[in-house]
Amino acid sequence: xxxxxxxxxxxxxxxxxxxxxxxxKPGEVLSIMGPSxxxxxxxxxxxxGQLTAPFSMTGSIYINDKCINDMxxxxxxxxxxxxxxxxxxxxxxxQNIAFALPSSALNKAQREQRVSEMLAEVGLSDLQHRxxxxxxxxxxxxxxxxxxLAAAPSVVLLxxxxxxxxxxxxxxxxxxxFGQLKVRGLPTLLVTHxxxxxxxxxxxxxxxxxx
Amino acid sequence: MSVLISVHSRTxxxxxxxxxxxxxxxxxxxxxxxxxLPVLAGLVGVVLPAFGYFPALDAxxxxxxxxxxLFAIDGMGKMMLLSFxxxxxxxxxxxxxxxxxxxxFYHSSYLNKIQTWLSPLLVLPHAAAAIALLFVLxxxxxxxxxxxxxxxxxxxxxxxxxxxxxxxxxxLPPTWAFPYDSYGISIIIALALKELPFVxxxxxxxxxxxxxxxxxxGYFKSATALGYSPVTVFFKxxxxxxxxxxxxxxxxxxxxxxxxxxxxxxxxxxxxxTLAVAVVQWFNHVDLSMRFQASSAALxxxxxxxxxxxxxxxxxxxxxxxxxxxxxxxxxxTGQTLSAIVAYAIVAIYTLLILSIIxxxxxxxxxxxxxxxxxxxxxxxxLHWQTTLAALAEPFNNTVLLAVLVSGFxxxxxxxALEAESLNGNSxxxxxNRHKSxxxxxxxxxxxxxxxxxLFLPLLVPGVxxxxxxVWFQLAxxxxxxxxxxxxxxxxxxxxxxxISLAVAxxxxxxxxxxxxxxxxxxxxxxxxxxxLPLLFAPMLVAFALGLAISFSQYLPTLLSTGGRIATVTxxxxxxxxxxxxxxxxxxxxxxxxxxxxxxxxxxxxxTICFNPMGRYTLLQTRKSKL
Numbered sequence: 051x052x053x054x055x056x057x058x059x060x061x062x063x064x065x066x067x068x069x070x071x072x073x074x075k076p077g078e079v080l081s082i083m084g085p086s087x088x089x090x091x092x093x094x095x096x097x098x099g100q101l102t103a104p105f106s107m108t109g110s111i112y113i114n115d116k117c118i119n120d121m122x123x124x125x126x127x128x129x130x131x132x133x134x135x136x137x138x139x140x141x142x143x144x145q146n147i148a149f150a151l152p153s154s155a156l157n158k159a160q161r162e163q164r165v166s167e168m169l170a171e172v173g174l175s176d177l178q179h180r181x182x183x184x185x186x187x188x189x190x191x192x193x194x195x196x197x198x199l200a201a202a203p204s205v206v207l208l209x210x211x212x213x214x215x216x217x218x219x220x221x222x223x224x225x226x227x228f229g230q231l232k233v234r235g236l237p238t239l240l241v242t243h244x245x246x247x248x249x250x251x252x253x254x255x256x257x258x259x260x261x
Numbered sequence: 262m263s264v265l266i267s268v269h270s271r272t273x274x275x276x277x278x279x280x281x282x283x284x285x286x287x288x289x290x291x292x293x294x295x296x297x298l299p300v301l302a303g304l305v306g307v308v309l310p311a312f313g314y315f316p317a318l319d320a321x322x323x324x325x326x327x328x329x330x331l332f333a334i335d336g337m338g339k340m341m342l343l344s345f346x347x348x349x350x351x352x353x354x355x356x357x358x359x360x361x362x363x364x365x366f367y368h369s370s371y372l373n374k375i376q377t378w379l380s381p382l383l384v385l386p387h388a389a390a391a392i393a394l395l396f397v398l399x400x401x402x403x404x405x406x407x408x409x410x411x412x413x414x415x416x417x418x419x420x421x422x423x424x425x426x427x428x429x430x431x432x433l434p435p436t437w438a439f440p441y442d443s444y445g446i447s448i449i450i451a452l453a454l455k456e457l458p459f460v461x462x463x464x465x466x467x468x469x470x471x472x473x474x475x476x477x478x479g480y481f482k483s484a485t486a487l488g489y490s491p492v493t494v495f496f497k498x499x500x501x502x503x504x505x506x507x508x509x510x511x512x513x514x515x516x517x518x519x520x521x522x523x524x525x526x527x528x529x530x531x532x533x534x535t536l537a538v539a540v541v542q543w544f545n546h547v548d549l550s551m552r553f554q555a556s557s558a559a560l561x562x563x564x565x566x567x568x569x570x571x572x573x574x575x576x577x578x579x580x581x582x583x584x585x586x587x588x589x590x591x592x593x594x595t596g597q598t599l600s601a602i603v604a605y606a607i608v609a610i611y612t613l614l615i616l617s618i619i620x621x622x623x624x625x626x627x628x629x630x631x632x633x634x635x636x637x638x639x640x641x642x643x644l645h646w647q648t649t650l651a652a653l654a655e656p657f658n659n660t661v662l663l664a665v666l667v668s669g670f671x672x673x674x675x676x677x678a679l680e681a682e683s684l685n686g687n688s689x690x691x692x693x694n695r696h697k698s699x700x701x702x703x704x705x706x707x708x709x710x711x712x713x714x715x716l717f718l719p720l721l722v723p724g725v726x727x728x729x730x731x732v733w734f735q736l737a738x739x740x741x742x743x744x745x746x747x748x749x750x751x752x753x754x755x756x757x758x759x760x761i762s763l764a765v766a767x768x769x770x771x772x773x774x775x776x777x778x779x780x781x782x783x784x785x786x787x788x789x790x791x792x793x794l795p796l797l798f799a800p801m802l803v804a805f806a807l808g809l810a811i812s813f814s815q816y817l818p819t820l821l822s823t824g825g826r827i828a829t830v831t832x833x834x835x836x837x838x839x840x841x842x843x844x845x846x847x848x849x850x851x852x853x854x855x856x857x858x859x860x861x862x863x864x865x866x867x868x869t870i871c872f873n874p875m876g877r878y879t880l881l882q883t884r885k886s887k888l
Binding site: 100122123127128129130132134136138139140141142145149150152180181182184197200201203 | 278773774782791795796877
């Protein structure tokens with residue numbers, strides 16, 4: 051799986067925000083740093099399929115060699131992890147993950163089992179039937195990643211994913227998240243303000259200058 | 262080139278839409294039709310007879326004679342002035358008081374308490390409010406009996422020399438002019454009391470939106486650091502931002518106040534009455550030729566309302582002109598003490614009124630014999646409740662069935678129309694503050710503007726003006742479909758409020774939740790049903806309860822669209838108030854108050870048990886800890 055940004059330029063009205071020409075290979079992380087307002091979030095929205103005016107783009111985005119420029123957001127297979135875990139509060143932890151599992155192929159019992167397995171793999175089995183509000187910040191962040199992975203995305207976008215965690219949890223989460231993404235061979239785009247994030251990602255870094 | 266891109270992206274945007282998204286767009290168009298068609302058709306149905314065209318009465322020639330005869334009617338000028346000034350002054354009073362309350366209390370813990378106290382008044386139907394005020398303020402009412410008794414006691418101990426005819430036992434009620442005074446002062450009091458909570462709560466809901474609240478907290482801190490007192494901060498920095506956001510609803514309040522029927526009917530002067538009341542009387546006159554006069558008067562009512570709105574807008578312009586100097590004059594404590602005194606006085610008056618309304622209405626509903634100036638009735642009985650409840654069975658069923666249908670339908674239409682908005686960002690804003698247009702949607706841009714105007718159309722055009730015309734159309738084409746007429750005439754009032762109430766929560770919904778679900782390959786329909794609806798369950802129920810309350814309170818639309826063929830609790834209450842005993846009327850007022858309250862209690866309770874794993878979990882934990 052690869053993500054290719056082919057001569058992509060982003061505009062706010064007619065001002066150019068940023069231009070990129072990059073390929074992210076399976077299991078690679080491309081980190082992007084830059085001041086607020088430099089278009090980092092707009093880039094993530096563009097890839098996810100949520101580009102709204104006054105922003106616009108030129109160039110092409112490819113996932114696995116397929117151009118997704120005109121594809122609606124829900125068909126792109128782009129998982130996003132934000133700084134808030136954004137777990138659905140009307141579902142339990144297990145239901146959140148089950149919701150993300152692709153609907154085909156698995157019957158009800160199999161889905162249930164898949165959820166248990168995923169939680170067991172990371173040692174969080176006891177959380178399955180808990181309401182999400184009862185989890186600690188670190189636990190919520192872990193479940194959020196599990197949920198993203200459960201949907202079997204082709205690409206993962208990380209939008210300052212660790213910025214709201216406390217120092218200890220942050221270090222653990224970084225290692226764990228990048229490990230999970232690498233094991234699954236997912237091309238990942240990381241937007242961050244934190245140099246430690248970039249170091250842990252061990253990938254290429256692009257710094258956007260203010261123009 | 263950018264034009265090319267935007268055209269391209271627009272066609273692409275339309276082509277990429279799922280069936281569900283197309284449906285939401287259609288529903289938004291339907292909403293605009295549902296609101297504008299009845300109002301416009303109704304206006305046409307009034308304009309034609311006003312200019313002498315009414316085929317049913319064999320009148321086929323357009324003429325201005327109708328207006329000539331209208332202006333020749335004795336007291337016409339006074340009716341217009343009554344409508345104009347009662348509406349304008351009442352609105353001015355309620356807006357001024359509401360913002361004074363906010364200025365003094367917006368940064369204190371009292372704000373929540375005031376909010377809780379005022380909210381029930383919001384759902385109290387106008388008719389019930391007017392009746393309840395009669396109980397308290399009329400010459401033989403609760404206050405009067407207190408005043409009489411106190412002065413009696415004072416005179417008996419020689420403190421004051423109150424005149425009593427033949428000893429203390431035959432005290433006469435004082436002869437003050439509330440209600441029915443010919444200057445409409447009682448109308449102004451009743452309207453202002455009823456509208457204040459609406460204005461106040463509207464402003465509070467704007468101020469409590471997260472991003473605005475954050476901004477205001479910042480203003481408050483920086484201005485206080487410059488030595489400004491909280492009240493002055495409010496008037497110099499916060500009011501100028503809040504006001505434009507509540508402006509359209511305020512104009513709707515003004516339009517409503519100048520054309521209201523229930524309150525002047527129940528507490529206003531009779532000879533002449535306000536214009537709106539006269540219009541209703543003429544339309545309902547047995548002599549059908551009065552229809553011409555009534556139609557022209559209805560148009561005149563539109564003009565009166567328009568003039569009132571224009572005067573208001575001119576007033577805004579003048580105030581805007583004056584404000585520049587006010588901002589930069591550097592005074593730190595403008596009106597600090599005075600505002601506080603007035604605000605506390607308003608709170609005191611409201612507390613006193615609400616308590617005495619509750620006590621006297623409850624007492625009346627159980628009273629046996631209660632003669633002025635006794636504090637308490639001679640005995641208590643359940644008889645009035647039994648009588649009224651038996652008589653109310655059918656109107657009650659009608660009221661509830663209708664309200665559930667109208668409000669349920671409104672919630673569905675409003676939700677889908679709002680969903681259409683989220684297709685690309687947030688446009689189509691209520692209250693005039695247009696976001697910097699996010700025009701992946703110049704389409705959404707004009708549709709949004711059209712929507713805001715349409716939403717306020719039924720609230721700005723006086724009901725007496727378009728409802729009769731609408732009835733005329735309905736009778737002409739589908740005479741038998743009474744429930745349908747009733748449904749439509751309630752819908753034009755319920756739908757705007759349901760939409761406005763729901764829009765606040767819907768537009769606040771964190772779009773990242775949606776992106777997360779899209780990232781899992783969920784279609785827009787799945788996101789709507791499985792994520793948005795459950796997470797927005799609470800505000801949807803509140804909107805539903807509000808819709809119920811609005812439908813419960815409709816008097817004129819119910820009366821007109823059914824020609825009196827279907828009775829509801831409110832029409833029965835108004836009839837009872839102008840006729841039979843105070844005891845039965847008191848029961849009606851209580852029933853009218855309890856019905857919307859029950860709706861809101863349900864709206865508060867259901868979300869704690871539905872779509873809420875946390876609620877169940879907490880319950881389980883408390884049970885476990887007990888064992």
